[in-house]
Amino acid sequence: MANIYLVNCYSYAFCMKSPSAKRGPKPKSPSRELDKIIIRVPDGMREQIQSVAAINGRSANEELVLLLGRAYRPEEIISKYILDIADLVKSFPDDQQKDLWRxxxxxxxxxxLSARS
Incomplete structure:
Protein backbone atom coordinates (compact mmCIF):
# COMPACT_ATOMS: atom_id res chain seq x y z
CA MET A 1 0.00 0.00 0.00
CA ALA A 2 1.12 3.52 -0.72
CA ASN A 3 0.49 6.52 1.48
CA ILE A 4 -0.98 9.60 -0.15
CA TYR A 5 -0.70 12.97 1.52
CA LEU A 6 -3.65 15.26 0.87
CA VAL A 7 -3.39 18.98 1.33
CA ASN A 8 -6.51 20.99 0.83
CA CYS A 9 -5.15 23.16 -1.97
CA TYR A 10 -7.58 25.69 -3.37
CA SER A 11 -5.15 27.48 -5.62
CA TYR A 12 -2.74 25.70 -7.89
CA ALA A 13 -0.31 28.61 -7.53
CA PHE A 14 -0.01 27.90 -3.82
CA CYS A 15 0.86 24.28 -4.49
CA MET A 16 3.55 24.93 -7.05
CA LYS A 17 7.19 25.32 -6.08
CA SER A 18 8.39 28.66 -7.35
CA PRO A 19 12.06 29.23 -8.09
CA SER A 20 13.64 31.59 -5.60
CA ALA A 21 16.16 34.20 -6.74
CA LYS A 22 17.82 34.23 -3.32
CA ARG A 23 19.23 31.30 -1.45
CA GLY A 24 18.39 30.81 2.16
CA PRO A 25 15.40 29.67 4.16
CA LYS A 26 12.30 29.31 2.07
CA PRO A 27 9.21 31.15 3.25
CA LYS A 28 6.43 28.91 4.48
CA SER A 29 4.03 28.02 1.71
CA PRO A 30 0.37 28.87 2.41
CA SER A 31 -0.49 25.24 1.63
CA ARG A 32 1.55 24.21 4.67
CA GLU A 33 -1.08 25.87 6.87
CA LEU A 34 -3.99 23.88 5.42
CA ASP A 35 -5.40 20.70 6.96
CA LYS A 36 -3.60 17.51 5.97
CA ILE A 37 -4.59 13.85 5.94
CA ILE A 38 -2.68 10.67 5.15
CA ILE A 39 -4.53 7.79 3.50
CA ARG A 40 -3.48 4.30 2.48
CA VAL A 41 -4.41 3.19 -1.00
CA PRO A 42 -4.09 -0.22 -2.67
CA ASP A 43 -1.07 -0.90 -4.86
CA GLY A 44 -1.38 0.85 -8.19
CA MET A 45 -4.04 3.33 -7.13
CA ARG A 46 -1.55 6.12 -6.48
CA GLU A 47 -0.31 5.86 -10.06
CA GLN A 48 -3.89 5.73 -11.33
CA ILE A 49 -4.75 8.93 -9.43
CA GLN A 50 -1.62 10.65 -10.74
CA SER A 51 -2.42 9.57 -14.29
CA VAL A 52 -6.01 10.83 -14.19
CA ALA A 53 -4.87 14.06 -12.52
CA ALA A 54 -2.29 14.65 -15.27
CA ILE A 55 -4.92 14.08 -17.95
CA ASN A 56 -7.14 16.65 -16.21
CA GLY A 57 -4.27 19.12 -15.83
CA ARG A 58 -4.23 18.91 -12.04
CA SER A 59 -1.93 17.65 -9.34
CA ALA A 60 -2.89 14.41 -7.61
CA ASN A 61 -3.80 16.46 -4.55
CA GLU A 62 -6.05 18.79 -6.53
CA GLU A 63 -7.74 15.80 -8.18
CA LEU A 64 -8.45 14.14 -4.84
CA VAL A 65 -9.70 17.36 -3.23
CA LEU A 66 -12.04 17.89 -6.19
CA LEU A 67 -13.39 14.33 -5.97
CA LEU A 68 -13.81 14.50 -2.21
CA GLY A 69 -15.59 17.83 -2.55
CA ARG A 70 -18.05 16.22 -4.95
CA ALA A 71 -18.61 13.29 -2.61
CA TYR A 72 -19.14 15.44 0.49
CA ARG A 73 -21.48 18.21 -0.51
CA PRO A 74 -21.50 21.02 2.03
CA GLU A 75 -24.63 21.00 4.15
CA GLU A 76 -25.41 24.61 3.27
CA ILE A 77 -25.68 23.76 -0.45
CA ILE A 78 -28.18 21.01 0.32
CA SER A 79 -30.08 23.33 2.65
CA LYS A 80 -30.28 25.98 -0.09
CA TYR A 81 -31.65 23.43 -2.56
CA ILE A 82 -34.29 22.39 -0.04
CA LEU A 83 -35.31 26.01 0.57
CA ASP A 84 -35.51 26.63 -3.19
CA ILE A 85 -37.70 23.55 -3.62
CA ALA A 86 -39.95 24.64 -0.72
CA ASP A 87 -40.34 28.11 -2.28
CA LEU A 88 -41.22 26.54 -5.61
CA VAL A 89 -43.82 24.22 -4.05
CA LYS A 90 -45.35 27.18 -2.16
CA SER A 91 -45.89 28.94 -5.49
CA PHE A 92 -48.41 26.25 -6.51
CA PRO A 93 -52.04 26.19 -5.35
CA ASP A 94 -52.59 24.63 -1.92
CA ASP A 95 -54.47 21.63 -3.34
CA GLN A 96 -51.44 20.67 -5.52
CA GLN A 97 -48.71 21.06 -2.89
CA LYS A 98 -49.25 17.71 -1.16
CA ASP A 99 -48.88 15.81 -4.45
CA LEU A 100 -45.80 17.84 -5.36
CA TRP A 101 -44.12 17.00 -2.04
CA ARG A 102 -44.97 13.32 -2.53
CA LEU A 113 -31.02 4.34 -4.36
CA SER A 114 -29.30 4.86 -7.73
CA ALA A 115 -26.39 6.68 -6.07
CA ARG A 116 -25.80 3.69 -3.78
CA SER A 117 -25.53 1.19 -6.62
Whole structure:
Protein backbone atom coordinates (compact mmCIF):
# COMPACT_ATOMS: atom_id res chain seq x y z
CA MET A 1 0.00 0.00 0.00
CA ALA A 2 1.12 3.52 -0.72
CA ASN A 3 0.49 6.52 1.48
CA ILE A 4 -0.98 9.60 -0.15
CA TYR A 5 -0.70 12.97 1.52
CA LEU A 6 -3.65 15.26 0.87
CA VAL A 7 -3.39 18.98 1.33
CA ASN A 8 -6.51 20.99 0.83
CA CYS A 9 -5.15 23.16 -1.97
CA TYR A 10 -7.58 25.69 -3.37
CA SER A 11 -5.15 27.48 -5.62
CA TYR A 12 -2.74 25.70 -7.89
CA ALA A 13 -0.31 28.61 -7.53
CA PHE A 14 -0.01 27.90 -3.82
CA CYS A 15 0.86 24.28 -4.49
CA MET A 16 3.55 24.93 -7.05
CA LYS A 17 7.19 25.32 -6.08
CA SER A 18 8.39 28.66 -7.35
CA PRO A 19 12.06 29.23 -8.09
CA SER A 20 13.64 31.59 -5.60
CA ALA A 21 16.16 34.20 -6.74
CA LYS A 22 17.82 34.23 -3.32
CA ARG A 23 19.23 31.30 -1.45
CA GLY A 24 18.39 30.81 2.16
CA PRO A 25 15.40 29.67 4.16
CA LYS A 26 12.30 29.31 2.07
CA PRO A 27 9.21 31.15 3.25
CA LYS A 28 6.43 28.91 4.48
CA SER A 29 4.03 28.02 1.71
CA PRO A 30 0.37 28.87 2.41
CA SER A 31 -0.49 25.24 1.63
CA ARG A 32 1.55 24.21 4.67
CA GLU A 33 -1.08 25.87 6.87
CA LEU A 34 -3.99 23.88 5.42
CA ASP A 35 -5.40 20.70 6.96
CA LYS A 36 -3.60 17.51 5.97
CA ILE A 37 -4.59 13.85 5.94
CA ILE A 38 -2.68 10.67 5.15
CA ILE A 39 -4.53 7.79 3.50
CA ARG A 40 -3.48 4.30 2.48
CA VAL A 41 -4.41 3.19 -1.00
CA PRO A 42 -4.09 -0.22 -2.67
CA ASP A 43 -1.07 -0.90 -4.86
CA GLY A 44 -1.38 0.85 -8.19
CA MET A 45 -4.04 3.33 -7.13
CA ARG A 46 -1.55 6.12 -6.48
CA GLU A 47 -0.31 5.86 -10.06
CA GLN A 48 -3.89 5.73 -11.33
CA ILE A 49 -4.75 8.93 -9.43
CA GLN A 50 -1.62 10.65 -10.74
CA SER A 51 -2.42 9.57 -14.29
CA VAL A 52 -6.01 10.83 -14.19
CA ALA A 53 -4.87 14.06 -12.52
CA ALA A 54 -2.29 14.65 -15.27
CA ILE A 55 -4.92 14.08 -17.95
CA ASN A 56 -7.14 16.65 -16.21
CA GLY A 57 -4.27 19.12 -15.83
CA ARG A 58 -4.23 18.91 -12.04
CA SER A 59 -1.93 17.65 -9.34
CA ALA A 60 -2.89 14.41 -7.61
CA ASN A 61 -3.80 16.46 -4.55
CA GLU A 62 -6.05 18.79 -6.53
CA GLU A 63 -7.74 15.80 -8.18
CA LEU A 64 -8.45 14.14 -4.84
CA VAL A 65 -9.70 17.36 -3.23
CA LEU A 66 -12.04 17.89 -6.19
CA LEU A 67 -13.39 14.33 -5.97
CA LEU A 68 -13.81 14.50 -2.21
CA GLY A 69 -15.59 17.83 -2.55
CA ARG A 70 -18.05 16.22 -4.95
CA ALA A 71 -18.61 13.29 -2.61
CA TYR A 72 -19.14 15.44 0.49
CA ARG A 73 -21.48 18.21 -0.51
CA PRO A 74 -21.50 21.02 2.03
CA GLU A 75 -24.63 21.00 4.15
CA GLU A 76 -25.41 24.61 3.27
CA ILE A 77 -25.68 23.76 -0.45
CA ILE A 78 -28.18 21.01 0.32
CA SER A 79 -30.08 23.33 2.65
CA LYS A 80 -30.28 25.98 -0.09
CA TYR A 81 -31.65 23.43 -2.56
CA ILE A 82 -34.29 22.39 -0.04
CA LEU A 83 -35.31 26.01 0.57
CA ASP A 84 -35.51 26.63 -3.19
CA ILE A 85 -37.70 23.55 -3.62
CA ALA A 86 -39.95 24.64 -0.72
CA ASP A 87 -40.34 28.11 -2.28
CA LEU A 88 -41.22 26.54 -5.61
CA VAL A 89 -43.82 24.22 -4.05
CA LYS A 90 -45.35 27.18 -2.16
CA SER A 91 -45.89 28.94 -5.49
CA PHE A 92 -48.41 26.25 -6.51
CA PRO A 93 -52.04 26.19 -5.35
CA ASP A 94 -52.59 24.63 -1.92
CA ASP A 95 -54.47 21.63 -3.34
CA GLN A 96 -51.44 20.67 -5.52
CA GLN A 97 -48.71 21.06 -2.89
CA LYS A 98 -49.25 17.71 -1.16
CA ASP A 99 -48.88 15.81 -4.45
CA LEU A 100 -45.80 17.84 -5.36
CA TRP A 101 -44.12 17.00 -2.04
CA ARG A 102 -44.97 13.32 -2.53
CA UNK A 103 -43.40 13.43 -6.00
CA UNK A 104 -40.29 15.22 -4.73
CA UNK A 105 -39.80 12.66 -1.96
CA UNK A 106 -40.13 9.79 -4.44
CA UNK A 107 -37.53 11.39 -6.73
CA UNK A 108 -35.10 11.92 -3.84
CA UNK A 109 -35.53 8.31 -2.72
CA UNK A 110 -34.97 7.05 -6.29
CA UNK A 111 -31.85 9.22 -6.67
CA UNK A 112 -30.57 7.99 -3.33
CA LEU A 113 -31.02 4.34 -4.36
CA SER A 114 -29.30 4.86 -7.73
CA ALA A 115 -26.39 6.68 -6.07
CA ARG A 116 -25.80 3.69 -3.78
CA SER A 117 -25.53 1.19 -6.62
Missing amino acids: SIIQKIEAAS
